[in-house]
Amino acid sequence: MHRIRAGFVIALCAFLGGCASSEKWGWYVISPTTRQGRVNIEFLLSGVGWTIALTVCCVALSIVLGFVLFLPRIPGNRWLDALNRAVVELLRSIPPLVSILWVYYGLPVLTGIDLGPFVSGMVALSLYGAAFMAEIYRGGVQSIERGQFEAADSLALSTFDKMRYVIFPQALRRSLPAMGNQFVIILKMSSLVSVIGLTEVVRRANELAVTEYRPLEIYTFLVLEYLVLVLLLSAGVRWVERRLGADEGGAASPVGRAE
Amino acid sequence: MSRSPESRPVPGGETAPVIELAGVNKWFGDLHVLRDVSLRVHPGERVVVCGPSGSGKSTMIRCVNRLEKHQSGRIVVDGVELTDRTEDIRAVRRGVGMVFQQFNLFPHLTVLQNLTLAPMRALGLSRSDAEARARQYLERVRIPEQAEKFPRQLSGGQQQRVAIARSLCMEPKIMLFDEPTSALDPEMIAEVLDTMIELADNGMTMVCVTHEMGFARRVADQVVFMDAGRIVEHAPPAKFFSAPEHERTRLFLGQILSH
Ligand SMILES: Nc1ncnc2c1ncn2[C@@H]1O[C@H](COP(=O)(O)OP(=O)(O)OP(=O)(O)O)[C@@H](O)[C@H]1O
Numbered sequence: 021m022h023r024i025r026a027g028f029v030i031a032l033c034a035f036l037g038g039c040a041s042s043e044k045w046g047w048y049v050i051s052p053t054t055r056q057g058r059v060n061i062e063f064l065l066s067g068v069g070w071t072i073a074l075t076v077c078c079v080a081l082s083i084v085l086g087f088v089l090f091l092p093r094i095p096g097n098r099w100l101d102a103l104n105r106a107v108v109e110l111l112r113s114i115p116p117l118v119s120i121l122w123v124y125y126g127l128p129v130l131t132g133i134d135l136g137p138f139v140s141g142m143v144a145l146s147l148y149g150a151a152f153m154a155e156i157y158r159g160g161v162q163s164i165e166r167g168q169f170e171a172a173d174s175l176a177l178s179t180f181d182k183m184r185y186v187i188f189p190q191a192l193r194r195s196l197p198a199m200g201n202q203f204v205i206i207l208k209m210s211s212l213v214s215v216i217g218l219t220e221v222v223r224r225a226n227e228l229a230v231t232e233y234r235p236l237e238i239y240t241f242l243v244l245e246y247l248v249l250v251l252l253l254s255a256g257v258r259w260v261e262r263r264l265g266a267d268e269g270g271a272a273s274p275v276g277r278a279e
Numbered sequence: 280m281s282r283s284p285e286s287r288p289v290p291g292g293e294t295a296p297v298i299e300l301a302g303v304n305k306w307f308g309d310l311h312v313l314r315d316v317s318l319r320v321h322p323g324e325r326v327v328v329c330g331p332s333g334s335g336k337s338t339m340i341r342c343v344n345r346l347e348k349h350q351s352g353r354i355v356v357d358g359v360e361l362t363d364r365t366e367d368i369r370a371v372r373r374g375v376g377m378v379f380q381q382f383n384l385f386p387h388l389t390v391l392q393n394l395t396l397a398p399m400r401a402l403g404l405s406r407s408d409a410e411a412r413a414r415q416y417l418e419r420v421r422i423p424e425q426a427e428k429f430p431r432q433l434s435g436g437q438q439q440r441v442a443i444a445r446s447l448c449m450e451p452k453i454m455l456f457d458e459p460t461s462a463l464d465p466e467m468i469a470e471v472l473d474t475m476i477e478l479a480d481n482g483m484t485m486v487c488v489t490h491e492m493g494f495a496r497r498v499a500d501q502v503v504f505m506d507a508g509r510i511v512e513h514a515p516p517a518k519f520f521s522a523p524e525h526e527r528t529r530l531f532l533g534q535i536l537s538h
């Protein structure tokens with residue numbers, strides 16, 4: 021996948037290079053050789069920090085919140101399961117853009133607390149991501165063979181120890197690829213927060229596009245920004261997969277970390 | 280909670296059974312899988328359970344450590360009756376080891392970690408004590424050199440011996456075996472049976488579901504034949520193999536001894 025993506029980038033660059041001569045393109049707006057080009061590039065890149073910050077916060081929060089959302093599923097109680105399903109269904113059914121608008125414009129009316137664009141976006145996207153993360157955890161745990169639960173039970177492990185040392189470490193490894201996908205989705209969804217004014221990459225691109233009248237080049241630059249960010253994120257996920265020994269029998273040792 | 284000492288003398292001079300099933304019934308939905316099953320196992324006794332597929336052998340022994348719940352009748356293990364109200368099912372399980380057909384080793388842990396997890400978490404042993412104990416039992420099942428490997432790196436026979444050692448590390452009073460050799464290639468069956476014979480010779484109380492009739496003749500004190508959820512025949516091996524009372528038992532023995 022890594023190679024394919026890298027190949028794609030090279031092909032895209034070649035294509036753009038070829039187009040650069042045509043009069044349809046006006047790369048001067050973001051040409052590093054001119055002063056104005058450099059200023060514009062700097063302006064566009066100034067959104068990257070917010071995009072990264074929002075993504076990191078949302079990923080971290082959805083990992084934790086998703087786990088909290090998943091916890092009621094563990095006892096296998098009918099009522100808890102139903103409640104959990106209802107909450108997850110609700111969170112999943114709200115389009116993220118709608119929940120962003122609701123938290124940003126609606127919540128202050130209701131509570132008088134104005135969270136500002138960053139926190140509003142973070143809350144909305146984290147809840148949305150958490151719903152999916154909860155389902156990913158559930159799928160991971162469900163994929164563990166019944167024999168693993170039974171072996172842990174027969175060894176008199178408590179429910180906590182059984183989940184902590186036997187089930188979760190295996191479930192997590194199996195869930196990592198799905199979690200990685202979800203992180204990429206969160207990164208891309210962070211673009212939605214531009215509508216409430218967070219000056220992340222999309223907002224910056226929009227602002228420049230309306231002043232420079234060169235949407236083609238500016239949005240192409242935006243595509244490349246996301247491409248690079250997604251590549252970095254995927255590489256990070258793969259690094260974690262390797263660290264956890266997703267192929268089973270890796271370096272991770274839950275017992276070793278016991279005390 | 281009342282836990283009786285291992286062999287409490289009862290009036291009449293006999294020792295109390297360490298496992299007692301009295302009139303046990305169990306249903307899976309409409310399927311009546313255990314019908315009035317009664318069985319007593321005394322300390323140090325070895326019971327071999329055989330019978331056709333689906334006759335309820337696994338279900339019966341899984342009721343003993345409450346991996347399955349029975350719906351009527353009494354099950355008393357080491358002085359503790361198993362009911363929904365049994366608060367400390369883990370206390371019972373600490374004294375009852377179980378070996379599964381599919382080994383059910385924890386694939387993400389090394390052999391040593393497989394062996395030390397429960398003693399550390401469920402018995403509260405320190406790491407060094409748990410490791411010393413683990414190595415002692417690995418020695419006993421004759422694979423001390425495999426301690427640092429992961430389960431998938433071992434042969435089936437070795438994995439099953441690790442599983443036996445894992446149970447023994449809890450130093451249980453009772454060992455349950457559910458067809459421990461059925462998933463093994465023929466050349467590995469003997470090494471596992473030898474381990475079990477050694478265990479029996481050392482006085483372990485054992486209930487083994489197995490069709491290894493050579494093993495039954497060699498170590499069993501009682502042989503139990505189940506069919507359609509009932510204990511049909513229950514006799515010492517000499518009588519069981521030479522003069523079974525029931526036609527159904529003769530048919531079954533004819534089938535499994537002929538190949
Ligand atoms: N969890 C379950 N849910 C529903 N039915 C079950 C379940 N476990 C077992 N059964 C059914 O109960 C019956 C007894 O099963 P059990 O596993 O005890 O038989 P067994 O004698 O161990 O057979 P085998 O030799 O194939 O292992 C079978 O008809 C089986 O299909």
Ligand SMILES: [Mg+2]
Binds near residue numbers: 336337338457458
């Ligand atoms: Mg069975």
